Amino acid sequence: MFFNSFIFFAFLAIVLPIYFVLRTQRQRAVHLLIASYVFYGYWDWRFCSLLAISTIADFIIGKRLHQADGDKARRTLLFLSLFINLSILGFFKYFDFFVGSVEAVVHGLGMNVDFLHLHIILPVGISFYTFQTLSYTFDIYRRRMEPTESLLDFALFVSFFPQLVAGPIERASALLPQIAKLGNPTRDQVEKGLVLISMGFLRKVLIGDTSGRIVDHIFGQDQLYKSPELLVALVLFGVQIYADFSGYSSIARGLGRLLGVELMRNFEQPYLSANITEFWRRWHISLSSWLKDYLYIALGGNRKGSLKTYRNLMLTMLLGGLWHGASWNFVIWGGLHGLYLAVHKLFVGDKKVRTHYHYEGPTSFVRYLASMAVTNLLVLLAWLFFRADSFAQSGRFLQSFVHWEGSELQGRFFAMALTFVSGVLLLDILEYKTGSHTFLLSHGSHARAAGVCTAIMIFVLLYMATSRPMPFVYFQF
Template sequence: MLFNSLDFAIFLPVVFVLYWFLFRTKLQAQNLLIVAASYLFYGWWDYRFLSLILFSTIVDYGVGLALNNANNAIKKKILLWISISVNLGFLGFFKYYNFFLDNFHNAFSFFGYQLNANSLNIILPVGISFYTFQTLSYTIDVYRGNLKPTRNFISFAAFVSFFPQLVAGPIERATHLLPQFYKIRKFDYTLAVLGSRQILWGLFKKIVIADNSAEIANQIFNNSDVYSGPTLLIGAFFFTFQIYGDFSGYSDIAIGTSRLFGFDLMKNFAYPYFSRDIAEFWRRWHISLSTWFRDYLYIPLGGSRGGTWLKVRNTFIIFLVSGFWHGANWTFIVWGGLNAIYFLPLLLLKRNRVHTDVVAEGKIFPSPREILAMGSTFLLTVLAWIFFRAENVTHALSYIGGIFEFSNWTVPDFTEINHAVIIFYLIIFLVFIEWLGRENEFALEKIHFAPYRSLRWGFYMAVILLMFIYTGNQQQFIYFQF
């Protein structure tokens, strides 16, 4: 079920009414409703894969209880590896089986051997990477002693399958989200208003920015061999805002929807395109995944402690694994490696924590130095996104080569150029609003004309009107495939 669909527009109010009016004083009934609604939400796509979520839920619930009762370190490690093997086993089979098979086949063929193995027609379950990492955080934290295991199966099932963030995050930690299912929740009007405002902005980013940018980016990327360098650069620019509007839009809708039900989800985006270096970008982009890898992989490997070799090794491991997490294609691995190359000089020069504040905090305009830093970081990010979007590495390299083929620099000319000009101005509007709200949790949290109710509602109506006028062809959320 898509957030920007009629199905969800009917589903959400029905669940909201049942949740607050029928079950408002019954915690267990509210949690059971969340489980039922979440399974319906996910099963709307393909009910067959509900069994995977249920099986992972049962395994990790049982492992958590067993870890609490285990009386020695060996038993605890065995139990932890049962959870890791089951969860990553499912993820590996559905997401990476054909990738490894094809690469093994190509490797054997290179040396003159034919490997008789057939690819499988595997459907990738939506959001499997997200809920797998979420439930793994539970067993790892119980194993580490950071969390007491729950005996309430309904609460745990609600944590694993919570529908607002089930298929594309944020990837919640059990230490943060699970305890919220133990407490009686009361309707908070202020929180609901904030949630509605965040949903509105998320829908704008998805419907107006992402879906329209996708039409332009798809046309250019799919026909990149016939376009000049400036046109290819335009395609990369629009994909850059497509993926931001798509993914941060999803996160805004997920967090806003959770607020309607009295839940607090972690912030997943913090205006990443205002970053002044790549280290800051990765503290602001897909925060839930970056911090997950930091806490469960990077720090256990040694982090930035130790000698230069260990720092380099751990940096490349974290970025390459992050790339591979995104998809079974060498383009994602190269994308991860390229970001590691961007990041490494900052780490080695101990400048990776220079920009931990908000850019131009308390000011309207950034300094020339900040503009230069943001612009150069943005251009590096655009270049890396080409690998993320390309069909394969060869396509990405030819696309980048086309951009830098200056002999072929002509005035941009493509079918969607008039449409592109309009969407460009809407992107400027997006950037302007987000710049004004960059010190807040989300752009519309405290709009600057808030004291004037007529202006505030006029702004909301204008955003809604833009969504009606500039509704692009409905696109599936990019991160559903991960």
Template sequence: MLFNSIGFLIFLPIVFCLYWFVFNKKFQQQNRLLLLASFYFYACWDWRFLFLLMFSIGLDYFSGIKIENSKNKNEAKFWLTLSIVINLGFLGFFKYYNFFVGSFAELLNGFGFKANVWLLKVILPVGISFYTFHGLSYVIDVYKKRIKAERDFTDYAVFVSYFPLLVAGPIERATHLLPQIQKKRVFNYEQAADGMRQILWGFFKKMVIADNCAPLVNEIFTNYQTESPGTLAIGAVLFAFQIYGDFSGYSDIALGVSRLFGIELLKNFAFPYFSRDIAEFWRRWHISLSSWFRDYLYIPLGGSKGGLPMKIRNTFIIFLVSGFWHGANWTFIIWGGLNALYFMPLLLTNKNRQNLEVAAQGKLLPSFKESLQMFITFMATCIAWVFFRAATVSQAFEYIKRICSKDLFTIPHPLPVKIIALVGCMLLVEWINREKFHGLEIKRFSPWIRRSFYVVIIYIILRYANFGNNEFIYFQF
């Protein structure tokens, strides 16, 4: 079930009314409702993979209790290792089996050996990367004694399968979400109203920005060998806004929907295209994943406490693993490696934490220096996105090679004026609200101005949205 589907627009009000008007006496009843709603939400995609979600929940719930009840550290480590191996085993089988087998076959063919391999012919279970990381963080936190093992199965199952975040995040932590699940929720009008505003902005970014960029981006990347350099450059830029509108739009809808139920999820995007360097970009893009890798991979590897070689090694590891997490293709690995290279000058000069506040904080416009920094960071990000979007590594290199031509600055024909104007509107709204929680948090204006603006946003959605029931990009991850 997609957020941008008629089914979800029917599903959400039903669950909302049951949650607040029928099962509002006890939060335990609300949790059971959320669990059933989440299982139904997931089963609408493909009920056959519901067993995999349930198995993952049961495995980590049982492992957490066994870790906490262990008589010594070796026993606790055994249950932790077992959980990690099984979780990553399922993830690796469904997501990476074909990649490793195909790469091994290509290696053998390169040495002159003919390899006949069996490839897996099954679709990737939606959201498997996200709910696997939910479970892994939980068992690791129990092992590290950051949190007590959860004894109520329903509460734990809701933590893993909560439908707003189930298929594309944000990647939640038990330390943040479980305490909210384990207490009574009282309906808060202001929270719910702001959640609706965030949902509206999420739909705008997904259905107006991402879904209008997608057809043109697909056409340009498909026919990149015959397109002009200027058109290819526009295609790369539009893909940057497509993936941002798509993924951050999903996150806004997820956070907004959750706020309707009195539960706050982790912020996943903080206006990343206003970043002044690549380190700031990664503090603002897919925040829940970046912080997950920081806490559960980078720091255990030694983080930045060791010497410079260790810092460099650990930085490359988390970026390469992040790329591999996104998909079983060398394009994602190179995308991760390229971002690591971008990060190196900041790491070597110890400037990777110099831009912790928003750009032009408290000001209307950025300085010339900040504008230049944002432009350079955005352009570097667009180059990396080419590898993320391309079907193969060779296509990505050829695409970038064709951009680097003397005809680059020739204005393409036809110029996608409508899409550029819509993207400009989004950037203007987000720039004005870059210090806020989301793009439509515009409390500074009078009520009638705010309501008029919401009406305009709704009109734009109805007028320009692509109602083709398009899936979200990150469903494939």
């Protein structure tokens, strides 16, 4: 079930009151575990078994890892966890993709051989909970934490419904201790939770869905449009995916607070970044930090010289792109960001090069704006491959931008794009200036904040009643 659906509001109307009247941590954990499996099973009950397999496997392996003495035994157990989790993820998400890729190569060599395609249904959220449960095993292997003794707590850690299907990808060291002490939320948590939820819906419904409908329309029949409309569609996709995903993360964090659980921030005004490295410190923080801690550093990070640092950056981002989806377009998207990061690392990480080019970073507001503009142009170029349905469509967009052809409607389309971009930037600037994602509570009375949140939710409910809700973009991953 989607957060932006009436069935989810009905689900919450049952789950929250029961949670508040329960007295013990165990009762609350059992209740939330059942609720989380009901939430996940609403899409397809069969996939609850995959969730359970990952949970039980890593719970057992985690305990054995902690007890094992020899390095060989510990490496074997770590490999077993990787094999189980990545086999499930690989089969359901990548089997048809790799079969299709091999088939295309074989056909390109002139051999008329057809391969078996299983047309596998992708379990929702599988990439997210796979990375979350793997981080638990990695941290035990690295002796950063001890395994939990409670299968109940661990099962809830893996399946906690607010962040189950699209993150944030939580670390066991942060979430498990909170699950072990589940209790009623404080007044502050409730207030901030409700603000986070309402602002998340504002981003998702007012900005994300509205811009998304325009994006889908133009990308769905791009051959009918000229250069300005295609450029606006690409800009609006950058707006849509940010408003949509940050909106989801805000709702997830708000729901967590209503249950007395603090989830990590997943976004910190990424489009205000002055360079691509800063962008990735602010965009999808739970994934970028996961890739850094468990992949980039494992490959050697920046400890083995410049060339291997660039290699590690590229491999990390290529795999990060593939994590998003079984498509070469996602691989290209990841490769572009790997290239961006490597080039930026070359300038800021090598003192000789930095001195030669006098690269010192933005030291004035004008330089900051220029740096931000260049960063967002690079991000926008990569978004084309992320959104395009095929290589052919990506090529048509790029060709249209190179051979620019104006349109009678370009003024109207540019004004539309400016409106949506301004809306996103305004929210981000308010968050940045107040230093809080709940800036409505930063100044003024709580009564006024409650009034604003109520107005937002009334608008959202009316919108849901009159329009078909659009799924969250990251649910497909």
